Amino acid sequence: MARLGELERAVMDVLWSANGSCTAREIVAALPDRDLAATTVLTVLSRLERKDLVERDRDGRAHRYRPVASQGEHAAALMREALDTATDRSAALASFARQVSAGEAEALTDALAEALRRRGAG
Numbered sequence: 001m002a003r004l005g006e007l008e009r010a011v012m013d014v015l016w017s018a019n020g021s022c023t024a025r026e027i028v029a030a031l032p033d034r035d036l037a038a039t040t041v042l043t044v045l046s047r048l049e050r051k052d053l054v055e056r057d058r059d060g061r062a063h064r065y066r067p068v069a070s071q072g073e074h075a076a077a078l079m080r081e082a083l084d085t086a087t088d089r090s091a092a093l094a095s096f097a098r099q100v101s102a103g104e105a106e107a108l109t110d111a112l113a114e115a116l117r118r119r120g121a122g
Contacts, residue, residue: 003078004053010034011044015054016071021064 014030024041045065048054056063086092
């Protein structure tokens with residue numbers, strides 16, 4: 001899974017927070033502090049499409065873009081990719097667990113318990 005550059009991240013954040021899809025002009029409007037041209041955003045969207053992070057649909061003369069996965073699903077894929085690079089997966093998981101907050105540890109515990117229940121192992 002491709003990592004996101006700063007502008008790609010900003011565009012994806014707009015798409016993830018939108019209810020539905022967005023045009024390039026709507027994304028420009030959602031990022032007023034960046035002083036972006038619509039052509040710049042279209043270039044970023046094209047790169048994101050090649051990375052399989054967004055899909056586009058024709059809407060009249062424009063295209064509307066939407067994320068392929070939710071922000072949570074994207075983050076999970078990145079974590080999975082990082083885990084796949086570890087020689088000692090157990091050590092990597094243990095190190096990660098030591099770094100999370102108490103609230104994150106509780107959420108992780110709940111998610112793992114649910115995953116085990118769905119697999120019939122819990």
